[in-house]
Amino acid sequence: MSSQPSPPRKPSYTAFGLKAEAEPLEPGLHIVATPIGNLRDISFRALATLAAADAVLAEDTRTSKTLLAHYGISTPLYPYHEHNAAQMRPKILSRLREGGRLALISDAGTPLVSDPGYKLVADVVAEGLPVTGIPGPSAVLAALVLAGLPTDRFFFEGFLPPKPAARRARLTELAAIPGTLVFFESPRRLAEMLADAASVLGARPGAVARELTKFHESVQRGPLATLAAHYAEDEEPRGEIVVIIGPPGAEELAPAGDVVDARLRAALETVSLKEAVAQVAAETGQPRRKIYARALELTRAP
Known part of the structure; x- marks a missing residue:
């Protein structure tokens, strides 16, 4: 992914048969949700972002090419997926440090849901670089x-x-x-x-x-x-x-008494009563005072 500036172009998109110019985009990484099937399920803000970005990072450029072509968007596409993520992230971060405007999309829907985008966002955030979300479709x-x-x-x-x-x-x-x-x-x-x-x-x-x-x-x-x-x-x-x-x-959420007792006995063998109560309450979802009362009964039993 080259960090050299792209040739000047007028960012635009076409919707409902009308061509619209996209406003300049702020520098940073822009996470854009795209349709999960129906191409009409995309926002004007998403279209404007994809059109005005310096480049679009796509999980599958073949799928994304169809979307961009449908709306008359000519922004360069680059692949970003689990197989090339480690090599691409340093290049993307370098581009962002220089003030680049990059859009991240997935195959469909909202990025970072079952795709490798979260690692990129984590790195961008760690460097204090701007990240913007453009919400939309989600399966x-x-x-x-x-x-x-x-x-x-x-x-x-x-x-x-x-x-x-x-x-x-x-x-x-x-x-x-x-x-x-x-x-x-x-x-x-x-x-x-x-x-x-x-x-x-x-x-x-x-x-x-x-x-x-x-x-x-x-x-x-x-x-x-x-x-x-x-x-x-x-x-x-x-x-x-x-x-x-x-x-x-409710019957599934409330473990039987013998289950609670077994967990308490096991915990009490290795930690204090207070820690055992906290541990079993967290594991079972039962009120702590109820677990505490039962723990006292167990420790007092002969």
Whole structure:
């Protein structure tokens, strides 16, 4: 990525058949959200930023070239992905130190969500260089609001491990999170992943959002076991998939008394009563005063 200044050009973009000039952009790294499918899901601010930047850093330049061409944007494109990130970051930082105006985009949606962009942003922030976010489309949020499940608390996991044993182990770790769970999943593993989720998490409600904002968009809702059976019997789905799983019920969040006792006894063997109470309360989500009262009973028992 050359640090030499680019030839003068008039930054512009075309939308609704009208050409608009982009205002000058402030120096720094500009993180730009782009459509997850429907090219109309982009803001005027995003278009102006992409047009006025010195260069656009894209996860896949082939995909991004289509977007820029659609809106008549001629900004140079450079690849930035997990395979070249280590080599590209020093060049990008050098360009930013010289006052460069760079835009960072992903294949689709909001950058830094399941892509290597966060390392670049961390380095830019560490050097005290400016970072600006241009918000917009996100497959995570689009699926969450369509699922019909609680949205007040949610946890984004991304992709689960591909191997069944590791996948079930990770689902077991996620079981106690008191919020809706959000996953990305491969079409070929969807049925197996849903079956494992039903086995580990029980009869929770779920939703499978596929090809969001695209022509074949669909959202399938139901209990996890029902969803697993549906996708096991149906043809392998195509496209990008987001799986949403509802939060645990109250009975799942409250560990049985023997579980709490076992954890307390184990903790008390290595740490003080106060530390053991804090540790078990954090692990189980139970009120500290309740755990403390039980710890006292255990330590007083003959």
